[in-house]
Amino acid sequence: MEQRRSPRSGLSRPGNSHRPDMGRRRFLGYLVAAPTLAAAAQLGQSLTSPREAGAAIPSPPEPSEVYDLNDLLTLAATPTSNLIAVVLNKDGTASFDMPRAESGQGITTMAAMLIAEELELPLDKIDVTLADARPELVFNQFTAGSNTTISMYNPIRVAAAIARQQLLRAAAIQLDETVTRLTPHLGFIEAPGGRKLSYGDLAELAASQETKEVETELKPRSQFKIIGTPRNRIDALDAVTGRKKFAMDLDVPDALPTMICRPPTIKGTVGSVANVDAVREMPGVTDVATIATGVAVRAKTFGQCIDAANALEVSWNPGTVDGESDETVLDRIKKAEIPLAVPKLGPLTGVVEGEFTFHFRNNAALEPNTAVADVRPDSAEIWAPLQSPILCQQQVAEQLGLPVSAVTVHVEQAGGAFGRRMFNDVVLEATEASRKMGKPVKLMWHRTDECRQGRMHPMCTSRIRASYAGGNVLTFEQRHTSVATDYTQGFGEIITALAGKVPPLGQGNELGFSVPVFELTVNVPYNFGVVTQLLNETYTYDTFPTSSVRNLVNPDVRTAQELIVDQLAAKMGKDPYEFRRAFVDDERVRAVLDKAAEVGEWGRAMEPNTAQAITVHKEYKGATATLVEIDCRPETVNRKIRNAVTGPRVTRVVMAVDTGLPINPRGLEAQMQGGIMDGIAQTLTSSLHLKDGTLLEGSWDDYFYTRHWNAPFETKVVVMPPTTGEPGGAGEFGVPSSMAAVACAYARATGTVPTSFPINHATLSFTPKPTVPPLPPSPTNGLKFAY
Amino acid sequence: MPQHTFIVNGKQVTVDIEDDVRLLWVLRDVLGINGPKYGCGINVCKACTCHINGKAFNPCSVRVGDVEPTDEITTIEGLPGTVDADLHPMQEAWLERDVAQCGYCQPGQIMAAVAKVRQARAAGHEVGDADIDEIRNICRCGTYARIREAIKSGAQRM
Numbered sequence: 009m010e011q012r013r014s015p016r017s018g019l020s021r022p023g024n025s026h027r028p029d030m031g032r033r034r035f036l037g038y039l040v041a042a043p044t045l046a047a048a049a050q051l052g053q054s055l056t057s058p059r060e061a062g063a064a065i066p067s068p069p070e071p072s073e074v075y076d077l078n079d080l081l082t083l084a085a086t087p088t089s090n091l092i093a094v095v096l097n098k099d100g101t102a103s104f105d106m107p108r109a110e111s112g113q114g115i116t117t118m119a120a121m122l123i124a125e126e127l128e129l130p131l132d133k134i135d136v137t138l139a140d141a142r143p144e145l146v147f148n149q150f151t152a153g154s155n156t157t158i159s160m161y162n163p164i165r166v167a168a169a170i171a172r173q174q175l176l177r178a179a180a181i182q183l184d185e186t187v188t189r190l191t192p193h194l195g196f197i198e199a200p201g202g203r204k205l206s207y208g209d210l211a212e213l214a215a216s217q218e219t220k221e222v223e224t225e226l227k228p229r230s231q232f233k234i235i236g237t238p239r240n241r242i243d244a245l246d247a248v249t250g251r252k253k254f255a256m257d258l259d260v261p262d263a264l265p266t267m268i269c270r271p272p273t274i275k276g277t278v279g280s281v282a283n284v285d286a287v288r289e290m291p292g293v294t295d296v297a298t299i300a301t302g303v304a305v306r307a308k309t310f311g312q313c314i315d316a317a318n319a320l321e322v323s324w325n326p327g328t329v330d331g332e333s334d335e336t337v338l339d340r341i342k343k344a345e346i347p348l349a350v351p352k353l354g355p356l357t358g359v360v361e362g363e364f365t366f367h368f369r370n371n372a373a374l375e376p377n378t379a380v381a382d383v384r385p386d387s388a389e390i391w392a393p394l395q396s397p398i399l400c401q402q403q404v405a406e407q408l409g410l411p412v413s414a415v416t417v418h419v420e421q422a423g424g425a426f427g428r429r430m431f432n433d434v435v436l437e438a439t440e441a442s443r444k445m446g447k448p449v450k451l452m453w454h455r456t457d458e459c460r461q462g463r464m465h466p467m468c469t470s471r472i473r474a475s476y477a478g479g480n481v482l483t484f485e486q487r488h489t490s491v492a493t494d495y496t497q498g499f500g501e502i503i504t505a506l507a508g509k510v511p512p513l514g515q516g517n518e519l520g521f522s523v524p525v526f527e528l529t530v531n532v533p534y535n536f537g538v539v540t541q542l543l544n545e546t547y548t549y550d551t552f553p554t555s556s557v558r559n560l561v562n563p564d565v566r567t568a569q570e571l572i573v574d575q576l577a578a579k580m581g582k583d584p585y586e587f588r589r590a591f592v593d594d595e596r597v598r599a600v601l602d603k604a605a606e607v608g609e610w611g612r613a614m615e616p617n618t619a620q621a622i623t624v625h626k627e628y629k630g631a632t633a634t635l636v637e638i639d640c641r642p643e644t645v646n647r648k649i650r651n652a653v654t655g656p657r658v659t660r661v662v663m664a665v666d667t668g669l670p671i672n673p674r675g676l677e678a679q680m681q682g683g684i685m686d687g688i689a690q691t692l693t694s695s696l697h698l699k700d701g702t703l704l705e706g707s708w709d710d711y712f713y714t715r716h717w718n719a720p721f722e723t724k725v726v727v728m729p730p731t732t733g734e735p736g737g738a739g740e741f742g743v744p745s746s747m748a749a750v751a752c753a754y755a756r757a758t759g760t761v762p763t764s765f766p767i768n769h770a771t772l773s774f775t776p777k778p779t780v781p782p783l784p785p786s787p788t789n790g791l792k793f794a795y
Numbered sequence: 796m797p798q799h800t801f802i803v804n805g806k807q808v809t810v811d812i813e814d815d816v817r818l819l820w821v822l823r824d825v826l827g828i829n830g831p832k833y834g835c836g837i838n839v840c841k842a843c844t845c846h847i848n849g850k851a852f853n854p855c856s857v858r859v860g861d862v863e864p865t866d867e868i869t870t871i872e873g874l875p876g877t878v879d880a881d882l883h884p885m886q887e888a889w890l891e892r893d894v895a896q897c898g899y900c901q902p903g904q905i906m907a908a909v910a911k912v913r914q915a916r917a918a919g920h921e922v923g924d925a926d927i928d929e930i931r932n933i934c935r936c937g938t939y940a941r942i943r944e945a946i947k948s949g950a951q952r953m
């Protein structure tokens with residue numbers, strides 16, 4: 009798509025004359041035959057720049073530095089020749105149908121900003137919708153790994169730039185002017201003497217009769233007026249007025265509420281149902297049908313579905329892990345651990361070691377899994393928030409024995425995703441229920457289903473041994489051992505397609521997909537001599553329902569590392585910040601570290617049982633540093649709140665983030681703030697307890713995600729000015745350094761290095777809800793709590 | 796089937812439904828008022844927070860049969876109407892801080908915030924960190940930092 013012209017080709021436009029020696033990069037895109045102006049570009053363009061090595065004892069580049077996950081996802085996008093298009097409408101607005109999932113991370117706003125920048129159109133005139141499944145995009149409609157901005161940055165701008173160029177040409181003809189004398193400005197093409205034409209007037213005149221390739225240039229960064237400036241979300245008004253529609257708010261004719269009575273243990277199956285007829289007679293209930301994962305009930309309201317699901321008398325077959333509990337899983341992980349093997353050490357060499365356990369964590373968003381399905385004899389239509397809609401369409405077609413073209417999949421706005429919506433579980437349930445009932449359904453998971461049968465971050469351990477001598481760290485070994493992660497949806501296709509191209513694969517394919525992803529995402533961002541990081545998995549990928557939770561391995565991997573880094577610093581007599589400063593292997597990391605230390609007032613006096621900590625992280629073509637202050641005083645730890653865990657409180661967080669080129673600093677700040685709350689939850693409170701094949705947590709009153717009373721009083725995110733000039737990822741980026749910093753701060757405040765996460769996991773601080781009947785009945789005393 | 800009459804967002808409504816159906820489902824599935832969101836159904840996530848006669852409550856945990864004909868229910872859709880404006884000052888504060896991420900929890904957060912500010916005032920003080928710590932609405936996207944700021948600035952305009 010990109011071509012580079014020789015520097016003096018004479019093609020630079022007047023606006024570029026201040027850089028006579030630099031050829032402007034030219035990009036290829038398309039004009040598409042359409043009734044109004046439509047300009048398009050291929051997906052699959054990314055630029056990477058090699059990273060600099062640091063001081064101290066340089067570590068050889070690790071795979072993630074040579075070739076990170078985002079390069080892989082971007083490469084996966086390259087083979088497709090399909091287009092994304094910006095369309096200009098007769099009312100002067102522009103439309104863009106985005107082949108990605110918006111789930112709160114702000115990518116629709118990002119897309120609108122890129123279009124506004126190149127098209128010179130106000131933001132509020134740009135309508136970004138989510139595209140239906142487009143199977144021809146193959147790998148290019150997959151939202152994961154914080155890759156959206158990285159892979160869409162150039163294509164969206166190219167399409168918008170072509171549209172602008174075409175508008176200028178059309179206006180030149182209309183106004184009998186030369187293009188160079190015209191200026192696009194806020195939705196108008198202006199000519200000298202105050203004459204102007206609106207984009208709406210030009211939409212048809214600028215339309216192309218044929219689809220053809222065209223060249224364009226992009227605005228130089230020095231002329232950006234929108235990219236890099238803080239902007240509010242384009243859907244903010246809808247969100248605060250309750251008008252924003254999620255799948256469960258859709259009004260699809262006859263798609264009545266549907267829920268599922270689920271087994272008491274993970275992945276149990278239905279044996280028989282004793283009272284189908286009686287349940288079908290219950291108020292509001294229209295249908296009852298056994299499906300692969302349980303017994304589906306359809307009713308006039310979801311409330312009546314809950315009652316019906318609870319009234320079903322089902323005999324259940326065992327699931328996949330009925331004999332398993334936290335202890336048995338951990339035991340098996342420990343048996344699978346690959347031994348640490350340090351080279352021979354001299355007499356003056358010191359060693360720091362640690363072993364850390366990270367328990368299961370639920371990945372549900374606040375909007376539960378929801379899908380609307382309307383299955384007909386020869387077609388099906390689906391509405392759901394989806395991170396991998398193409399795969400979803402293929403799976404539904406396969407389930408129904410229909411051609412892919414008979415299945416329409418609409419992607420809805422998601423109420424959070426975090427990796428959950430890469431998996432199409434709920435769609436397949438809705439499809440099966442609709443087919444068996446012969447009616448449309450709006451299938452929603454109960455919160456308790458989410459906790460007990462939803463997907464979780466795999467339990468894992470991380471062992472580290474580091475050696476040091478003479479002021480240097482000589483070796484740093486990490487062995488990460490995990491319950492197998494399910495990559496069969498979404499990721500699976502991409503990795504299998506490209507695994508052979510990824511250098512170096514280490515253990516090859518025998519460990520499935522996880523090793524490549526591990527190798528592509530982890531690193532040790534310090535010059536620690538000989539660094540090795542290995543992943544080993546136990547169980548098969550489908551034993552436990554697993555997936556990522558706002559990143560997969562790095563929150564845990566980096567937390568383990570940073571706890572060891574603090575110990576190394578202590579052993580070597582260095583301040584934790586100064587130590588990191590001396591050893592970080594990347595100038596951008598050092599810069600964010602310095603910024604966080606400065607703004608966070610590193611080293612300020614802290615009361616007993618309170619402490620600061622500071623950590624870094626690099627991934628997604630960017631760098632973060634997080635300074636955390638924690639309060640572990642008894643009066644804080646033991647404060648009482650009804651039906652809640654309190655414990656240590658993170659009182660203040662300062663994070664500095666460099667994403668190369670922040671497109672929307674306000675949106676980036678929001679993503680980092682969210683990542684911080686996940687980091688706090690994962691270190692202090694959030695986990696699942698497995699007992700005899702059942703997860704004990706059943707709602708938000710026992711699955712302890714960060715709440716207002718756990719949130720810091722002060723959260724400050726410093727967005728660094730552009731560094732590389734290319735955008736990096738954001739959605740998951742805030743978690744690793746936050747989680748690590750909370751853990752390090754806890755260690756410094758209490759004098760005890762935590763080794764099991766979250767730190768409150770050992771105490772079961774709630775009474776588990778029953779598993780039969782499966783759903784907690786809704787209380788009736790709500791008015792008592794009115795305030 | 797029993798009939799239930801009450802007031803929603805200033806308008807009287809009547810629905811035919813069993814007494815024990817929780818008000819949340821009457822609002823959403825029968826009346827098509829989708830601002831109040833489902834997140835747990837057991838009064839813990841607070842995504843469904845609405846007002847009853849000006850006080851915050853959770854309709855997922857109230858039987859429609861327990862709602863009186865004179866009860867005034869306000870959902871996020873009706874909040875601006877309580878101040879005769881296009882937007883309530885708390886919604887404006889939310890926009891100014893660009894609080895929402897996915898937005899799913901935000902109608903409930905805003906309804907809770909408005910009630911919390913009033914509750915603090917009734918107790919003789921302005922809303923502060925200790926009051927905000929009492930708000931039970933969960934945000935899985937982690938927007939707590941901006942919510943904290945928005946509540947304080949929204950309170951100043953209320």
Ligand code: FES
Nearest residue numbers: 834835836841855
């Ligand atoms: S749905 Fe009402 S409190 Fe959660």
Ligand code: FES
Nearest residue numbers: 898900934935936
């Ligand atoms: S904004 Fe997504 S749950 Fe709060």
